Amino acid sequence: MDEQARAILQRVIRKIPNKKLQTALRAWDHLSSEQLESLDYAQPKWLFLENLISRCEENRLSLKDVTKLEMAYYIDNPSKGTWHAYQLFQAEGDAVSVNFTQFREQLKAHLKDVVRHVSVRTKKLEDGAVWIRIAWGDNFSKPNHLKPTYVVHYLQTSYVFVLNLMSKHKPFLYQALLLSTRHVSIKEAQLSSRSLTAMRDLLMRQYQQVFPTNQERTLKERNAPPSHPSIEKEHAECAERRHQMACEAFGDGVLPKLETAVYKLETKYRGNSNNTLNDKDELFRGVVMFSSSNLLESFRHCVSAGMAEGPVTPLLSSITQKGRNSFVITDKVPGAASQTPAHKA
């Protein structure tokens, strides 16, 4: 192993918590089971690393193999940074027939066309996800394996998820993705999260959808009839109505675990009618950020508990309906929608 391979291995091992080391090395599948058992996972990291390096040298492992370890760890632990979603548009006729081998070869070739030193590693998982690790260099420097970009794409879908992409590399990745997936344009989807799974579920609708026709029946089954059919009934009806409105906006089941949503408000002041600011044409600017360990569930609970007024405002329900968590809100101008899509500058 050369100096660089050791440095990267050290970096990767440091990132992995002690209790996950064994699983990560097993998933990597580059050491024999005897070698894996001979390692003491309770050792301090520096000592463990020494022993690990000697095993790697026995097996003549190289930098390439070390990057595979990092990739295996990220695949098992994707919530290690903020992922951003991108959407592909205008699929060309042959887009549906792109297979993994084609995609991989094309992507590599297109990236190498524009960036002389680039290292690309790909892996297709059982669920169809294609994981791509890109270490960027330029004409004069070797690929920087310390800050790789990760890209996850499901073939034949129009979504791409990206982690750690520097803006100077964006055009290169855009172009390579468009050419290898056979699309014409690509745009940021205004959705970002630490949870790759939540984003995927939200965009690919892999969570329990809202079926308004079924709602009424299930709700009646769940809510026992009130024992005192006077005031309690009215309360129960209100609660049920709130719950129904909450479910109509966010669904009834387990929701994708989104943590944040950001709204940039560029609207006029809307306060009490007697405030003079109401008459002004100037905007009342601000940014609202919602955060929770499960944002959509929090919203649903806010509505059903009466902390928010129903029906749910389109601003909030847009998160599930449009699969976005970043919005710019402007005032309705005649003939235009109240929410214009955000374009990050």
Place this chain on the structure above:
Amino acid sequence: MATVKWPHFFHFSAPHSVVNTPAHRPDTRRSKSYGRSCVEPPSLFWQTPGHLTTLGHRIPTSRRAAKSHNITTKVDPEQVALLIKNEWKLSHVTPLYRFRHTQLKLYSKHLAAFIIAEKQQGVAVEVGVEAGFKVTFSAVLGIAETKEDAETVFIQVHSKPLFSADTPKAVWRGWLTCVNGDPEYLRSLPPDFVSLPLFCSSGPEYLTALVKSWFERTFDCSFGSLYLNSTMLNWLAALWTGCHPTSNIRYLKLAWNMPSQPPLDIAYTVNPQDAWELWNSIHTEDSTDDRINIEEVQLFMNGLEIHFFRHFKIYLSAGTLTKVSTALGSAHHDGKIKIGSSDYITTLLTLLTECALMKTPV
């Protein structure tokens, strides 16, 4: 009546106050306050149940607008620099018994010895090796505003490296202050008591605990956590926003926590100019003595909450206002503050002194 947890010093302080202080009116109240025991004659306190503190009914409904003044003209800029940019955890402190600003050097030695002794409890140590800590007490002259305010005291704990020749590193900082404290209350204190009701600390929890415990033993006082309720946070939001024309507040950021399952955090950052215009549409500035009323503060916060509601239909009033911040400073309801600019330090400390005094049993 619940038993009031009052420290042991009552037993010697009460007779003392009887002997040494003339029996004028404020003193009657003093003896009432420190003497809730059966030997004490029934006082005003017992006749007015519900009237628990003399300060309680004096929560101000109006305040002077925050005015910028360059505090470094009267306070050592180096000392001011220590107060800003740090996050401070707030506590309230009862008056200190026999605290003397002239004895700070002695206190430095005693506190250092106390910390070392507490750290070494049960540990066998080599005799002669002075491991550990150096403490400095210093008076920050000029922070106090009135003649009743005691001068601020700043404490630093440095850890002394055993072997290296490095200069000691500050590991803990804290200060006790009183700015524009209620003059009637301060005058009513017996002569041996100094009120520095606001304690700010920054550093490891165990050192904070040791410092507090040393103060409690030495000056017979008692500490309690100081939380900032939403009224206080509302005041700060309005006071700071009002400063915008003279000192750019850069942003007004308000944070709420909604008790949903799971809890929802909402952060609303308002453009400073727009926030000020809303404030300006509510607050009418009179030229002589610029005062702000609580009604104006509430209108301002309501104005922001309504604008938010018109968009998201979420009732912020169902949640808790947890934090207010601008470039001038930030305050968290769990009792943590940051001072962003020294120019408005007096306004902030006046407000916090008031909070701390309100918590002091009288």
